[in-house]
Amino acid sequence: MNAKFKELDCNTDILLIQKDTFTLNRFKELMSKKLAENLNKRPEGTTGRINPIFFSLFSDFSIGEVNIRAFESKWIFPSQGIDCHLLKIGSxxxxxxxxxxEASLSWATSTGYYTIEVIKLEFCPDEPAEPESILDDIRQSEEYKNLTNNT
Structure with a gap:
């Protein structure tokens, strides 16, 4: 089975990861902060600016009981996903x-620090809520949307 991840767009939906719960918005905030902290770490006893080559500072970390592993130069992580439960509003x-x-990284030359923003959360249900149609991919394509908007 090929996993289909879909973007989560309602910031008030709730995530349950292990025994911690977060709104999507709060999870994005915490994740952005924790990623930036890890990336901007300096070795003990050093001062000065961080060299932007140090992508290797992405490492294992956790938010509550959620352990995260981020990968060098790979901004969608983890590729296989984190086990969780999702409670959508109205479900x-x-x-x-x-x-x-998915996170974006930017380097602030004025401060010598990285800033990271979680820009997207994607979810793949273990079991589809409803049977998928072969036409679903076509309906989601930009060409189809443009075609239907022009009629």
Whole structure:
């Protein structure tokens, strides 16, 4: 089975990861802060600016009981997703699946620090809520959307 991750767009939906719960918006905030902290770490006893080559400072870290591993030069992580449950506003209950995170990185030359923003959270349910149609991919394509908007 090929996992299909879809973007989560409602910041008030709830994530349950291990035994911690977060709104999507709060999870993005915490993740951005923790990634920036890890990336901007300086070795003990050093001062001065960080060299932007040090992408290797992405490392294992955790938010609550959630352990995260970020990968050098790979801004969608982890590729296989984090086990979680999602509670969408208006749904009948929790949906089990995988969470993937996409972040953007920028270097502030004025401060010598990285800033990181989690720009997208994606979810792949373990079991689809409804059977998928072969036409779903076509309906999601930009060409189809443009075609239907022009009629």
């Amino acid at each position: 009948q209950g929790w949906q089990k699946g995988k969470l993937r995170i």
